[in-house]
Amino acid sequence: MDVLAEAVLAEASAEELAKLPVPAEYIAAHTRIEDIGIFGDAEDKDVRKALHVGPVPMPELAPDEVLVAVMASSVNYNTVWSATFEPLPTFAFLKSYGKMGRWEKRHDQPYHVLGSDAAGVIVRAGEGVRRWKVGDHVLASPIQVDDQEAVTHADGMLGEGQKAWGYETNFGGLAHYAIVRASQLIPKPAHLTWEEAASTPACAGTAYRMLVSDRGARMKQGDIVLIWGAAGGLGVHAVQLVQQGGGIAVGVVGSEDKAQALRDLGCDLVINRSELGIGDGDGTDPAQVIASGKKLGRIIRDAYGEDPHIVFEYVGQATFGISMFVVRRGGAVVTCGSTTGYQHQYDNRYLWMKLKRLIGSHAANLAEQWESNRLIDMGRIHPVLGAVYPLDAIGEAAREVQNNTHIGKTGVLCLAPKTGLGVTDRAKREEIGEDRINRLGVRSFV
Template sequence: MDPMTEALLDDAPAEVLARTPVPDEYSALHLRAEDVDMFTGVTDKDVRASLRVGPVPMPELAPDEVLVAVMASSINYNTVWSAIFEPVPTFAFLERFARTGGHAIRHDRPYHVVGSDGAGIIVRVGTGVRRWRVGDRVVISPAYVDDQEAATHGDGMLGAEQRAWGFETNFGGLACYSVVRASQLIPKPAHLTWEESACVSLCAGTAYRMLVSRQGAAMKQGDTVLIWGATGGLGAYAVQMVRNGGGVAIGVVGSARKAEHLRTLGCDVILDRSEFGLDDGGEPGPDQSIRLGKSLGRAIRAETGCDPDIVFDYVGQATFGLSVFLAARGGTVVTCGSSTGYQHRFDNRYLWMNLKRVIGSHGANAREQWECLRLFERGHLVPTLSRVYPLTKAAEAARLVQNNGHIGKVGVLCMAPTTGLGVTDDRLRERIGPGRLNPLLDTPVPVG
């Protein structure tokens, strides 16, 4: 055990951390550039074949960055995309970033440390960092923005140089250490454990922007919201936000087991997609899409009396045509991703003639992230963690997500030796209630 790890696990004070040397290398889940063609001609692109856990060199800090000792992280679907090298190998993102010059050159390496979530302790700060100190406990936002771009000051997600940390940058969160910009930092909720804190920023922040923010659907009280993949990382937070905001949550899931877990989140209406002929995950054809849409629409109206004001879609190719069809007249489809494919087809008559809107949403800006985390601090939102793996088994965790075998969020312990650590406000945790804090924890899902 290196001196810094020992100091961190002993809860050493900030002054001790500041004078303790950081190691020259650290353990990380990473990809190798030499493997980018390994899945050519392969049908089952098993991420366990490409994701490696092992030592990588410790990078230097830019003036506006901090070094975080990552206590825990979590799996997002962008790590699956990274690990199967689709739609393009992420090494292309690192090369493009390096061409901007300066400290960005460090990111172009023959390895890519992945992961876009994390919670931990700051152990070093760059010379230009003002508002953060060694010893601060933080959650990391995945929005890696350039504050010298004019567009960034209107909305951090609009800058041309905005990137997803750990996907379009190197030194991501599925590691013992990570390099992040100070603008990515949010104070860690004191009542949450490391693993609970590490599963909120990407998915909860993204769902907040999609539904609540004026940059997204601007959901209001009474809105009916259809949520595809309602027990997924994004969907489970969306259900909570709709319920908190006085809306009616309609969750679509793929099995009776997932439907049961969705009930624990208080979802108002639960639809099993297999009962509507959507069990194969493929994209329905144009005629089939209309037929399925009419069937789903009847079921939704039977339960709610209306069509969805908002459709929350991150599934993409398999659902987008249905989303456009199902949204109410004047309604909104908000999308942030395409886990089943990027090429979306829909019948445009139902968009233009019914005055519907499609909103593209990506991540969350700093203000949205802080507002979202405040809801966790007040107990209005709770983590959707269902399973926790050690860093040594992170590739197995990613495989679970790749196969859609998970519920909510899958956590990964990095430097934290066990679950349950990191809480500094026991009174708030007790007031909220441990059972309510983790409604999906330890669900019986298969591994691998």
């Protein structure tokens, strides 16, 4: 470990950190351009074969960026996409981005440092950074925007320059250091550990925009919200946001252990689709879609007497037709992804004749990120970590997510040598309660 990282772990002052040299290289989880094509026609594209952990060169810092010593990160599904080189190798994104200018050219490398979540300590700040300083404890928003683009000032997610950090850009959070724009920074909640805090921005922010924001489904009190994949990273935050907003959370999962985890989380109604044969197909058989939709709708009506107002959808091809069928007249299907496939098939008559709404949503703008983080800081919603791995086991961590065997978020320790570090407000943590912050327990592989 380099001297700067050692000083961060020793909780050195900002003045001391500023005097120490930035290392010429650092340890990072990354993919390599020469690995494109290694899977061929293999049915199982095992991410462990494409994820490497080792030294990469330290890039130069742009004036509007900070260098963060990353204490912890987490796995998002885009790490799986990157490591399977699907739907496109991310090196194509980096090459295109690199043509835009001097600072962008840094990103076009034969390696790609992954990771769209990070919690850590600022150790350097560019000359143009005004609101943050060395020594600050921060989180990184998973979205990088172009603040010189006009539409960014209305909604950062609408700008052409908006990119998924650590997926469409290089130098992401699954590493000892990360390059982060100042316009991505979020204050770390002081009562959380590094790994807890690092698990929240991408999924909590995305769920907030989908459900709460006026750009999403605009959930109101009493709304019944059907949440697919409710025990995953997105789902566990959606469940909590629905409950905090006075709604009724109906969670759908694929196994009994996930169903029990949702019950422990306090989900209002838990449906184990594996016991009912719901969503087992690929979503292309209209008869199967309608049969599954009727079965699902009957369960919800038996419990609450009405159909769901909102469907929280990111599973994609396998469930989308069911979602469109089961949501009530005038209801909304809000979607942010397609883990089972991008080609969705549904009967358009249900959309147009029953005046349903289909809302596309992607991550969250910085204001939405701060709002969701505010709820976490207040102890209204909490991180839901299912497991924590060390950085050198990123392959195993990502494999869990690839196989959908994880519950909640899968955390990754980067510079932090063990779990439980990073809490700077013990009194607040005790007031909120350890049992509320970690309701499901965490499997540690560190």
